[in-house]
Amino acid sequence: MTSWFFGLAIFLVHLLGFFSAVLALLSSRTSQGAVAWIISLVTIPYLAVPAYWIFGRPRFYGYVSARGERDTVLRRVLANYRERLEPFLADARNPDVRAVEKLALMPLTSGNQAELLIDGDATFASLFAGIDAAEEYLLVQFFIVRNDALGLKLKDRLQQAAERGVRVYFLFDEVGSRNLSEGYLRDLSDAGVEVSAFRSSRGFKHRFQLNFRNHRKVLVVDGCEGWLGGFNVGVEYLGEHPRHGPWRDTHLKLTGPSVLGLQEAFWEDWHWATGTVINLTWEPRVTCEECQNVVIVPSGPADRQETASLLVQHAIHSANERLWVTSPYFVPDQGVQDALRLAAMRGVDVRIMIPERPDHLLIYLSAFSFLPDMVRAGVKVYRYQPGFLHQKVILIDDSAAAVGTVNLDNRSFRLNFEITAFIPDRRFAGEVRLMLERDFADCRRISHDELQRRPLWQKLISRAAYLTAPIQ
Numbered sequence: 001m002t003s004w005f006f007g008l009a010i011f012l013v014h015l016l017g018f019f020s021a022v023l024a025l026l027s028s029r030t031s032q033g034a035v036a037w038i039i040s041l042v043t044i045p046y047l048a049v050p051a052y053w054i055f056g057r058p059r060f061y062g063y064v065s066a067r068g069e070r071d072t073v074l075r076r077v078l079a080n081y082r083e084r085l086e087p088f089l090a091d092a093r094n095p096d097v098r099a100v101e102k103l104a105l106m107p108l109t110s111g112n113q114a115e116l117l118i119d120g121d122a123t124f125a126s127l128f129a130g131i132d133a134a135e136e137y138l139l140v141q142f143f144i145v146r147n148d149a150l151g152l153k154l155k156d157r158l159q160q161a162a163e164r165g166v167r168v169y170f171l172f173d174e175v176g177s178r179n180l181s182e183g184y185l186r187d188l189s190d191a192g193v194e195v196s197a198f199r200s201s202r203g204f205k206h207r208f209q210l211n212f213r214n215h216r217k218v219l220v221v222d223g224c225e226g227w228l229g230g231f232n233v234g235v236e237y238l239g240e241h242p243r244h245g246p247w248r249d250t251h252l253k254l255t256g257p258s259v260l261g262l263q264e265a266f267w268e269d270w271h272w273a274t275g276t277v278i279n280l281t282w283e284p285r286v287t288c289e290e291c292q293n294v295v296i297v298p299s300g301p302a303d304r305q306e307t308a309s310l311l312v313q314h315a316i317h318s319a320n321e322r323l324w325v326t327s328p329y330f331v332p333d334q335g336v337q338d339a340l341r342l343a344a345m346r347g348v349d350v351r352i353m354i355p356e357r358p359d360h361l362l363i364y365l366s367a368f369s370f371l372p373d374m375v376r377a378g379v380k381v382y383r384y385q386p387g388f389l390h391q392k393v394i395l396i397d398d399s400a401a402a403v404g405t406v407n408l409d410n411r412s413f414r415l416n417f418e419i420t421a422f423i424p425d426r427r428f429a430g431e432v433r434l435m436l437e438r439d440f441a442d443c444r445r446i447s448h449d450e451l452q453r454r455p456l457w458q459k460l461i462s463r464a465a466y467l468t469a470p471i472q
Contacts, residue, residue: 137280263280401425
C-alpha cells in the first residue's frame with residue numbers, strides 16, 4: 001500500500017510538472033526563459049514546480065481578476081472622471097508623447113505644476129506639510145515604512161489628520177514593510193486610519209504569487225496635490241544610516257489634473273487589497289500660473305504589456321541629443337541594453353548613473369557582466385561617490401523628463417507595481433538637467449580598461465550573478 005501511494009505521488013508531481021511546463025510554454029516572456037523552465041519542470045519537477053509557481057509566473061493573475069471586477073463595479077466612476085478631464089486634455093501632437101499616452105492608458109493633461117524635491121529634508125518637509133494641510137482625505141502608499149524616528153513622525157501626522165476628521169487610507173507592501181510592527185499599525189487603526197497591506201498573495205487561490213511587489217510611493221491630498229518618487233519612510237532616506245552614508249534621491253510634487261492619475265492608481269491598488277471602493281473627489285483643479293503637461297504612467301505585472309520596459313525603451317529611442325538615466329539597480333534586459341548601445345552609436349550622449357556603494361550585492365555584481373559591451377559601444381557609465389544613489393530619473397534631450405519609482409531591472413520591469421510621471425516640458429527638463437549635472441560632478445566615470453582589468457574570478461562571479469537577474 002505504501003509503495004502504491006509513493007508511486008501515485010511521483011506520478012502526480014510529474015503530471016503537475018508537465019502542466020506547469022505547458023503554462024511556461026504559453027506564457028513565458030522569452031524563448032530562453034520558456035526553454036529553461038520547461039526543461040527544469042519536466043526533469044526535476046520536485047524542485048522546479050514550487051520555484052515556478054513562486055518565481056516564474058509572468059503576470060499577477062489575481063490583480064488581473066480584481067481589475068476585471070473593477071471594470072464592472074467601478075466603470076461608471078472612472079467614466080465620469082475621464083469626462084471631467086476632457087477640458088484639461090493636452091494636444092499630444094508629438095508622436096513620442098502619444099506613444100506614452102497609449103502605454104500609460106492615461107491621458108496627457110494640461111494645467112499641472114511639477115516641483116522637484118531633492119533629497120530627504122526637502123521631500124519630507126513637503127510631504128508632511130501636505131499631510132498637515134489635508135481637509136478631506138489622504139491616500140498614503142509606500143513600499144517600505146519603518147518603525148523608526150521618521151516612521152513615527154509619519155504615524156503621528158496621520159493620527160492627527162484622522163483625529164481632526166480627515167479620512168486617511170494607509171497602504172503598504174507586506175514584503176517591503178515586513179518589519180513594521182503590529183503596534184504601529186494598531187495605533188493608526190485606533191486613531192481612525194484605514195490600514196491595509198497590499199498582500200500580493202491575498203486569498204487562497206493567489207497564495208503562490210509571492211514574487212510580486214507594490215513598489216509605488218504615492219501621497220495624494222484631497223485629490224489636488226500629489227507626490228511620487230524614490231523615497232520610502234526610514235531614517236536611512238535622510239542619510240542617517242552609517243553603512244549607506246548620505247542618501248541621494250529625488251521626489252516630485254504635482255498639482256493639477258495629473259494628480260487624479262496618481263489617485264486612480266492608488267484607488268485600484270486599494271480595491272485589490274481590501275475589495276472596497278473609496279469615495280473620492282474626481283474634480284480636476286488647476287492652480288498653476290506656468291503650467292506643464294504631465295502623463296502619469298502606472299505599470300505592473302497585471303498589465304497586458306510590459307509597460308515599464310517599453311517606456312524606458314521608448315525614451316531611449318526618442319532621444320536625439322542626450323539620454324541621462326539614474327538608477328540604483330541597473331540590470332536591464334537585453335532589449336534595453338541593445339537600445340542604449342544603439343543610441344550611443346548614433347551619437348546620443350548616453351549617460352548612466354549608478355551607485356558606487358552596493359545596496360544589493362547580486363545586482364551590483366550583475367552589472368559587471370554587460371557593462372564592458374556597453375562602455376565599448378560609447379555608453380558613459382558613472383558611479384556616484386558621496387553616498388548611496390537611489391533616484392530614478394530619465395532626461396530626454398532638453399524636452400522631457402521622467403521621475404518615478406522604476407529601476408532599470410527585471411523586477412521593476414515585470415514584477416513590481418510602479419508609477420512614473422512623464423513630463424514633456426522644456427522648463428522642467430532644464431531643471432532636471434541642472435540637477436543631474438551637479439550629480440555627475442560627484443561621480444567617477446568607469447573606463448573600459450578598468451572593467452577589463454578585473455580578475456577572472458570576479459568576471460565569473462558577475463556572470464553567475466547575472467543569471468539570477470530574472471528573480472532579483
